[in-house]
Amino acid sequence: MADLGDAWEEALRSASPAAWSWALLRQRVSDLQGCSGRGIHQLLSEDQADVLVLRYRMGISLTAMTAVMGLEAPALEALLRAGLRGLGALPSVPTWHM
Template sequence: MTVDYVAFRELNRPRYRRYARARTGDADAAERAVEGMLADLAVVWKEVLRSPSPAAAAWCLLGQNIEKCTRADTGSALHRVLRTELADTALLHLQLGVSLMDAADLMGVDVSVVRARLAVAEREFRPELAARYRMAWGGTVSRHMPG
């Protein structure tokens, strides 16, 4: 393993674990997903470094591994009602309280993309769904979401 891979892994592993735990609702599945993603990432690390956004490539691998480790009827309520990129953004920022800048950094996108995704998520997350899925935020809906 290269020093840059180890640094990337150690910087992001705790954040990936926190996100994966919230998305899967299962600590064991989250751990399998994160460790599987990091193993996959190590294999393609040289190619990832040549990509426009290594963080985006890693985020994509994380999503793929979470999908493998999560049953369709479990996990994040957000991911059952919103497109993945919208649900990811809402989960990070609204549920986990990750700043816009940190969410952008983690997903490998510009902060303007995070803002746009949150705006679209607000429009798509209908008030009746907000009431149904209030538990996604521990019983309350963020000021960013209708409900």
């Protein structure tokens, strides 16, 4: 999080310091993963994938997600619905291919 400390004044000048910080964290994680193109982030938009992981994988409440991501609850709810719809639209893989 040294990156955030180095750019703290810029984050504070932004419209939403939480959203600015979240974007920085997302970028650093992507850099560390080497853009492997694996997982849910390959299938959905970044925001949709993030809210699904935070909510269903990590069990974080919508209230906490508003603070972490800098988005309002209605926007998060819309991202959750869109992400779930996006995953539901994926074709099923027959078990005999596994």
